Amino acid sequence: MANKPVYNIPIGPIHPAFKEPILFTFDIQGEQIKGVDFAPGKTHRAIEWMGMRRNPVQIAHLCDRICGICGVSHTLAFSRAIEQIAEIEVPERAHYVRSIIAEFERIQSHLLWAGVAAHELGFDTLFHLAWRVREEAMDVIEYLTGNRVNYGIVQVGGVRRDFTEDQFPRIEQALQTYEGLVNKLVTLFLEDTTIKLRSMNCGVLSERDALELCTVGPTARASGLALDVRSDAPYAAYGDIEVKPVLPDVYSDGIHGDVYDRIVVRLFEVVESIRIVRELMDQMPVGPVLWETKYAKILATCKKAEGEAIGRVEAPRGECFHYVRMNRSEAPEAWKVKASTYSNQMSWLNILQGEQIADIPIIVASIDPCMSCTDRVSVIRDGRQDVMTGEALHRLSVEKTRRLQE
Amino acid sequence: MTRQALSAEQIAVILQKNGPKSIHDVRTEVWAEGLKKTTVASIWLRTTPADLVATLETVIDIDYPHLAVVSGVDTGDAVELLYHMQVFYGIRGAEVNITIAVPVPKKNLVVPTISHLIPGAVYTEREKQEMLGVTVAGIPDPRGLFLPADFPEGVYPWRKDETGITEDMVNHLWASGRPGDRPAPPVKPKEKKVRKPKEPATENAASKETIPAESPASEPAPAPAPDAPDIADVPEPEVNTNGE
Numbered sequence: 001m002a003n004k005p006v007y008n009i010p011i012g013p014i015h016p017a018f019k020e021p022i023l024f025t026f027d028i029q030g031e032q033i034k035g036v037d038f039a040p041g042k043t044h045r046a047i048e049w050m051g052m053r054r055n056p057v058q059i060a061h062l063c064d065r066i067c068g069i070c071g072v073s074h075t076l077a078f079s080r081a082i083e084q085i086a087e088i089e090v091p092e093r094a095h096y097v098r099s100i101i102a103e104f105e106r107i108q109s110h111l112l113w114a115g116v117a118a119h120e121l122g123f124d125t126l127f128h129l130a131w132r133v134r135e136e137a138m139d140v141i142e143y144l145t146g147n148r149v150n151y152g153i154v155q156v157g158g159v160r161r162d163f164t165e166d167q168f169p170r171i172e173q174a175l176q177t178y179e180g181l182v183n184k185l186v187t188l189f190l191e192d193t194t195i196k197l198r199s200m201n202c203g204v205l206s207e208r209d210a211l212e213l214c215t216v217g218p219t220a221r222a223s224g225l226a227l228d229v230r231s232d233a234p235y236a237a238y239g240d241i242e243v244k245p246v247l248p249d250v251y252s253d254g255i256h257g258d259v260y261d262r263i264v265v266r267l268f269e270v271v272e273s274i275r276i277v278r279e280l281m282d283q284m285p286v287g288p289v290l291w292e293t294k295y296a297k298i299l300a301t302c303k304k305a306e307g308e309a310i311g312r313v314e315a316p317r318g319e320c321f322h323y324v325r326m327n328r329s330e331a332p333e334a335w336k337v338k339a340s341t342y343s344n345q346m347s348w349l350n351i352l353q354g355e356q357i358a359d360i361p362i363i364v365a366s367i368d369p370c371m372s373c374t375d376r377v378s379v380i381r382d383g384r385q386d387v388m389t390g391e392a393l394h395r396l397s398v399e400k401t402r403r404l405q406e
Numbered sequence: 407m408t409r410q411a412l413s414a415e416q417i418a419v420i421l422q423k424n425g426p427k428s429i430h431d432v433r434t435e436v437w438a439e440g441l442k443k444t445t446v447a448s449i450w451l452r453t454t455p456a457d458l459v460a461t462l463e464t465v466i467d468i469d470y471p472h473l474a475v476v477s478g479v480d481t482g483d484a485v486e487l488l489y490h491m492q493v494f495y496g497i498r499g500a501e502v503n504i505t506i507a508v509p510v511p512k513k514n515l516v517v518p519t520i521s522h523l524i525p526g527a528v529y530t531e532r533e534k535q536e537m538l539g540v541t542v543a544g545i546p547d548p549r550g551l552f553l554p555a556d557f558p559e560g561v562y563p564w565r566k567d568e569t570g571i572t573e574d575m576v577n578h579l580w581a582s583g584r585p586g587d588r589p590a591p592p593v594k595p596k597e598k599k600v601r602k603p604k605e606p607a608t609e610n611a612a613s614k615e616t617i618p619a620e621s622p623a624s625e626p627a628p629a630p631a632p633d634a635p636d637i638a639d640v641p642e643p644e645v646n647t648n649g650e
Contacts, residue, residue, distance in 0.1 A: 039549075039551075040551060040552060041550075041551055041552030041553060041554070044552045044553065044554075046563065048564070049563050049564070049571065080439075084437050090439065092440070092441050095439055095440050095441075211470060211472065212524060212525045212526055213525060213526035214472065214473045214474075214524065214526030214527070214529075215526075216472075225496070226495070226496035227472060227495050227496060231498050232492070232495045232496065232497075232498070232500075232501035233446040233492070233501045233503070234439070234440065234444040234446065234499075235439050235440075235446070236439055236440060237439075237440045237441070238440070238444075239438075239439065239440040239442050239443070239444025240440045240441045240442045240444070245496070283441070285441060308450075309437075310448065310490060310503060310505070312474075312503075319474065321474045321475055321490065323475070323477045323488065323490060325479060333479060334477065334478070334479035336475060336477030336478070338474060338475035338477075342475070342529070342530075343474070343475075343526070345529065346525075346526045346528070346529050
């Protein structure tokens, strides 16, 4: 083993398991990963640069398009920053609308992730099941906002649509659907022998490393770091209800910080989200949902604003952070967007170390860097370059599962 | 892990007492949302590049911070870096945001690394190096992060001086492929302003912002975004950048 040569294998820049095109470079000895490096920025869109040339009302809609899954988080974080600078008081009902849609976003995002995780493990029936049940959340989001993605519901000073009482039965119906599914999903994901074999003690991140590498969201919580913006720095309506960070010991015995724990955290956050939405609907106050309906007045207020503020939101993947500085002009003087994956990426270097090639897909996916589908891997051997397709990588993963089952 | 949470005011006092002397402009802000108006506190302070590490060490003595990100602003003759972090996370209602602002003069754009204290900071420091042209002294990994390998040297996208993005680097995708032989659509001439007699504030009396009648924005609003480019001004695209 020790005499085996070390090979350098790049994966990416276009690869389906990643939120954005990204290039991984692995040093592989035999089946084991000896070194990891990654290079993001393969489709940098310069959104911050564009934002610094637009006014806050326009930026809100640009924010919607930063991520196709976190359609609320970025806009909400940005709007909150602007509202603090311009001292805009958002109506109370709008806080509730914002929180309800954010929780549905979390449900659909976590189920999407669960499906991809199952797929990466070679368990495609479970992938299909998870994505089918995710549709319920997507349908509700469409019913409430008019869109499945890019909801365009949050704006500076409130929300653009109200959720009315006659829409509540449909929301309740979705919550009941998920309640009925929870036990089934927990059994399928967490009691399955194969998933346990593949995910336990795999891609371990210690609590200290989780903190030092600045991880956020479910990735941090699975390592026992109780970070959750909803309870640490309550925003919107989260201050009115009890939100507790979900740690893996709600289900497993203790906190291990492995891939299994990341599955536990996300599944039980869906359970938590169901409860949160219900409490929010019960307490929802009546009133307007917009501070000001005339765009001209919103623009004028923003234009006069001077100062800086931070808007933080707990996106499905973790803390979404926007820093804005306004200086009595139309466009912000500074705008920094920090998405959750930005914080979590550094942990890859740590958790991939020493693992096997076949585990790359699930470990990379375990921080939920936003999933699409697999691409191809270039394998360089003796100076010759071979292309390993996504199917081949996936097959390796499936074969490992089969071997374990024997 | 037993951590005794401190209030934002207490933290601000400790920072000024135990931290380096260069800490100044310390201010504490609170913001509240929701029915219960749950408050969240932030501390903003400024220091010098030389004292950044000492300031961060003072914060670490209070509680090991969770570094969110480092952001940066070009303020003219300096580049201001802002280190955003939180302490006392995980304790309900106790979290405090701390932002350490460090103006780095453009004559000497060097700031020390903090990655020996917070290893995860390398990622955001790499971004600051390439986006703002700041040199992070002692950074363990000086490579770029987001910009492509063939990005021109000496251009820093977030800078607002001559080293920023120049107009010829910008792809106006909205203009590409646009037919150039069409007549410009008629533009409605702007209505002349008629100054209305000042009305007593009624409907918006509740909001604290009152807009003076002279403000151009109190005018009934050009509905499309005011900075939308006038189509007649669009230069005819010479090259179709879509590769058609």
